[in-house]
Amino acid sequence: MEFFISQILSGISVGGQYALIAIGYTMVYGILRLINFAHGDVFMVAGLMMIYLSASMPLYISVPVVLILTVLLGFLIERAAYKPLRSAPRMSVMISAIGVSYLLQNVALYVTGGQPTTYPAIPFISKPVNIFGVPTQWVTIITPVMVIILVVLLTMLINHTKVGMAMRAVAKDFEASQLMGIKINSIISITFIIGSFLAAVGSILYFTKYPTVVPTSGAMPGLKAFVAAVFGGIGSIPGAVIGAFIIGVCETIIKGTAFTVFSDAFTFALLIVILVVKPTGLFGERATDKV
Amino acid sequence: MEHQLNRKKMSSGALITVIVTVILLVAVIVLENTMNANSMLFTVLKKAAVYSLVAVSLNLVNGFTGLFSLGQAGFMLLGAYTYGILTIPAEMRESVYYIYQGSAINFSLQGLFQGLFGTAGVGGAIGLILGVLLAIILAGLVAAGFAYLIGLPVLRLKSDYLAIATLGFAEIIRAVFQWDKLGRVTNGANMLKGFPTFSSFNIKDASGAVAVRLSAFMPLLIAALCIFVIILLINSSYGRAFKAIREDEIAAEAMGINLAKHKQMSFCISSFFSGVAGALFAMFAATVQARSFTSAMTYEILLIVVIGGIGSVSGSVLASFLYIFCSEWWLRFLDSGALPFGNISVPFFRNGFRMVVFSVIIMIIVLFFRRGIMGTNEFSDLINQTRRKAKTKKEAAE
Numbered sequence: 001m002e003f004f005i006s007q008i009l010s011g012i013s014v015g016g017q018y019a020l021i022a023i024g025y026t027m028v029y030g031i032l033r034l035i036n037f038a039h040g041d042v043f044m045v046a047g048l049m050m051i052y053l054s055a056s057m058p059l060y061i062s063v064p065v066v067l068i069l070t071v072l073l074g075f076l077i078e079r080a081a082y083k084p085l086r087s088a089p090r091m092s093v094m095i096s097a098i099g100v101s102y103l104l105q106n107v108a109l110y111v112t113g114g115q116p117t118t119y120p121a122i123p124f125i126s127k128p129v130n131i132f133g134v135p136t137q138w139v140t141i142i143t144p145v146m147v148i149i150l151v152v153l154l155t156m157l158i159n160h161t162k163v164g165m166a167m168r169a170v171a172k173d174f175e176a177s178q179l180m181g182i183k184i185n186s187i188i189s190i191t192f193i194i195g196s197f198l199a200a201v202g203s204i205l206y207f208t209k210y211p212t213v214v215p216t217s218g219a220m221p222g223l224k225a226f227v228a229a230v231f232g233g234i235g236s237i238p239g240a241v242i243g244a245f246i247i248g249v250c251e252t253i254i255k256g257t258a259f260t261v262f263s264d265a266f267t268f269a270l271l272i273v274i275l276v277v278k279p280t281g282l283f284g285e286r287a288t289d290k291v
Numbered sequence: 292m293e294h295q296l297n298r299k300k301m302s303s304g305a306l307i308t309v310i311v312t313v314i315l316l317v318a319v320i321v322l323e324n325t326m327n328a329n330s331m332l333f334t335v336l337k338k339a340a341v342y343s344l345v346a347v348s349l350n351l352v353n354g355f356t357g358l359f360s361l362g363q364a365g366f367m368l369l370g371a372y373t374y375g376i377l378t379i380p381a382e383m384r385e386s387v388y389y390i391y392q393g394s395a396i397n398f399s400l401q402g403l404f405q406g407l408f409g410t411a412g413v414g415g416a417i418g419l420i421l422g423v424l425l426a427i428i429l430a431g432l433v434a435a436g437f438a439y440l441i442g443l444p445v446l447r448l449k450s451d452y453l454a455i456a457t458l459g460f461a462e463i464i465r466a467v468f469q470w471d472k473l474g475r476v477t478n479g480a481n482m483l484k485g486f487p488t489f490s491s492f493n494i495k496d497a498s499g500a501v502a503v504r505l506s507a508f509m510p511l512l513i514a515a516l517c518i519f520v521i522i523l524l525i526n527s528s529y530g531r532a533f534k535a536i537r538e539d540e541i542a543a544e545a546m547g548i549n550l551a552k553h554k555q556m557s558f559c560i561s562s563f564f565s566g567v568a569g570a571l572f573a574m575f576a577a578t579v580q581a582r583s584f585t586s587a588m589t590y591e592i593l594l595i596v597v598i599g600g601i602g603s604v605s606g607s608v609l610a611s612f613l614y615i616f617c618s619e620w621w622l623r624f625l626d627s628g629a630l631p632f633g634n635i636s637v638p639f640f641r642n643g644f645r646m647v648v649f650s651v652i653i654m655i656i657v658l659f660f661r662r663g664i665m666g667t668n669e670f671s672d673l674i675n676q677t678r679r680k681a682k683t684k685k686e687a688a689e
Contacts, residue, residue, distance in 0.1 A: 264462060264466060272460070
């Protein structure tokens with residue numbers, strides 16, 4: 001029983017971390033129809049920046065600085081690598097995204113010298129705590145709470161503000177919204193800023209739990225978060241969050257059995273099943289293709 | 292008669308390309324037997340041969356059929372494992388599979404053929420070549436078979452969903468091959484080794500010393516033959532159907548092209564050659580380990596295709612050679628901390644800097660030179676063009 005509770009708890013917390021990354025994927029896909037392959041690497045870079053910054057300044061400064069720098073990175077990536085290709089075929093933009101991911105990983109490899117680096121312990125959230133007699137860290141409980149708060153805020157932003165309305169309009173029809181006077185470029189930038197901010201928050205929570213950062217440590221969580229976004233119905237924020245929690249829990253349960261090798265494979269199998277059976281995901285809207 | 296027709300149809304550019312390729316292959320044999328055999332040149336040539344084959348096979352699906360597939364590493368893995376499992380000599384199996392107390396398969400293909408032809412001298416050589424060739428072909432077939440099964444559900448998906456689904460399949464395959472329940476076949480997460488490599492093809496004299504070196508020629512020959520077959524396919528009616536699908540699926544379907552059949556065909560053939568390339572990669576590396584066939588490998592190959600020009604076989608080949616030569620040889624100095632000429636040391640030249648420079652170059656190509664080196668042209672087109680230009684100039688002068 002104790003084992004079971006601890007599995008579920010850690011599954012929910014992993015799911016929450018995936019959810020924060022998945023929102024970035026789902027929002028960008030909703031607007032640009034682009035799988036932002038670099039998103040997982042932005043998450044990794046946020047982790048690395050925290051390591052280097054916390055070495056030289058106290059946490060109450062380094063945490064906000066990391067958040068700001070990650071947001072800036074996301075913004076710059078969009079401006080430098082995706083904006084010039086706005087009228088290019090979708091495949092080119094995706095290749096550009098893969099190129100950015102390659103670049104970020106190689107820069108990280110150069111900066112760290114290939115050595116795994118250890119994430120700093122953040123005082124409050126890495127403290128041990130007992131829940132139902134199961135020893136764990138505070139981060140396990142904080143993650144889902146944080147995710148719910150952020151998602152509620154984000155949904156409010158999207159449903160009740162002018163920016164949110166513009167975002168929905170751009171996601172619905174790129175050209176028509178441009179004709180209605182929406183500044184597409186700034187809306188896309190805001191999307192990337194929100195996505196990167198959530199990825200930075202996610203990285204703080206994730207690396208507190210798994211405190212080793214290597215240049216490729218963003219790739220797997222990134223892909224899984226994308227699967228979560230597809231599972232929940234791409235473009236839908238609640239869908240992405242629910243998908244991420246389901247994947248997180250399933251993965252942790254599999255890791256506890258004899259099939260540990262398949263914990264990553266399971267996620268992809270789920271993806272393929274969903275794509276074949278219900279390509280729009282749990283909450284996605286059916287898109288009609290016009291000839 | 293038919294032969295003559297074919298020759299008439301072949302443009303002078305294509306003929307020149309074929310002749311140059313043959314000359315280059317012969318040059319490699321000559322160089323290999325005159326130069327220092329441990330030169331970096333040959334290592335790089337071998338690797339580039341393997342990569343050019345994968346790049347061309349990826350280009351066949353991505354560039355010519357317009358299916359954005361990212362499963363190449365998975366198909367290479369299948370090919371590499373098939374080759375490794377079938378060709379590890381029976382006497383080596385105990386030591387390779389020591390963790391699982393021996394292998395489930397207790398023969399090797401070249402061993403079977405050597406049983407027929409004898410193990411020594413010419414008979415041994417024939418046995419080895421037949422065994423290895425059969426293993427390479429089987430490697431391709433296994434990859435193609437899996438591709439067929441994967442293609443059934445996945446090829447219905449559109450662009451980016453297809454990409455992520457094929458990527459997912461590659462990851463699943465990688466996990467399955469590391470599963471320890473299959474350990475007696477795949478050796479779990481441990482490496483396979485001991486199978487024939489490229490240097491097994493060096494011809495030895497009676498005393499065991501190497502008489503004729505063929506270790507760099509072999510992979511280049513196999514890659515060249517495979518790429519030649521792919522070119523024939525692209526220029527056939529099937530190839531034209533692939534291109535029609537790339538340009539516009541709906542229009543192609545309206546013209547009577549069976550979408551499902553042609554997509555499946557392109558996907559399977561591409562996977563076949565990726566499997567062959569995987570077998571060659573195993574021979575190049577001398578070991579096989581599932582861990583090395585990650586999605587990063589697919590990305591690398593995709594970027595090579597982009598550098599060469601999506602939709603150009605010549606471009607993919609050229610880009611593979613350039614990429615491997617630069618990353619493994621010419622740009623090594625960026626990692627070593629000093630410039631190659633003089634004795635100037637540069638502080639920021641250290642491990643990893645080479646790859647940073649590389650990724651920046653790739654980003655510049657992706658953003659500003661989207662057509663890559665060759666665009667959609669082939670060598671033969673370029674030769675034909677220059678000849679035609681020269682001809683018109685001459686006529687104008689007259």
